[in-house]
Amino acid sequence: MTTTAALAVVSGVLLFAQPATPPKPAEAAESSLAVLWTSGDPEVAHRVCLMYGHAAQKQKWFDRVVLIVWGPSARLLAADKDLQAKVKSMMQDGVQVQACVVCADSYGVSDRLRELGIEVKGMGPPLTDMLKQGWKVLTF
Numbered sequence: 557m558t559t560t561a562a563l564a565v566v567s568g569v570l571l572f573a574q575p576a577t578p579p580k581p582a583e584a585a586e587s588s589l590a591v592l593w594t595s596g597d598p599e600v601a602h603r604v605c606l607m608y609g610h611a612a613q614k615q616k617w618f619d620r621v622v623l624i625v626w627g628p629s630a631r632l633l634a635a636d637k638d639l640q641a642k643v644k645s646m647m648q649d650g651v652q653v654q655a656c657v658v659c660a661d662s663y664g665v666s667d668r669l670r671e672l673g674i675e676v677k678g679m680g681p682p683l684t685d686m687l688k689q690g691w692k693v694l695t696f
Contacts (some may be wrong), residue, residue: 562639587618588618591609602639604696623643623652623654624683631663638674
């Protein structure tokens with residue numbers, strides 16, 4: 557092999573051995589947060605759950621925030637005017653609020669939650685979809 561041919565081979569190897577240009581970052585996926593509110597404790601609702609969920613929406617920490625009312629929180633929300641006002645404010649600021657119909661029915665509060673503008677429905681499949689889609693989930 558001549559020197560020229562050897563240099564051509566080495567140059568070709570070096571050309572193809574260069575690291576590939578890194579791919580351009582993909583468009584960021586929508587960041588979504590589900591706040592799963594299960595506690596019947598009003599202090600947890602006021603001081604942690606609703607405070608963080610509302611701030612996450614208003615401050616745009618996530619592209620989408622959904623508050624899920626599940627279990628004892630349904631009964632608490634149906635009876636507490638201050639919590640109702642807070643949830644209405646959250647809804648006005650773009651938080652989507654949903655409630656588990658089985659839980660709400662078990663406490664006899666489905667109609668009251670609907671009156672507040674909350675979507676009351678079966679939540680097993682929607683929550684499962686959120687988990688499979690990689691949503692962040694906070695449980696209180």
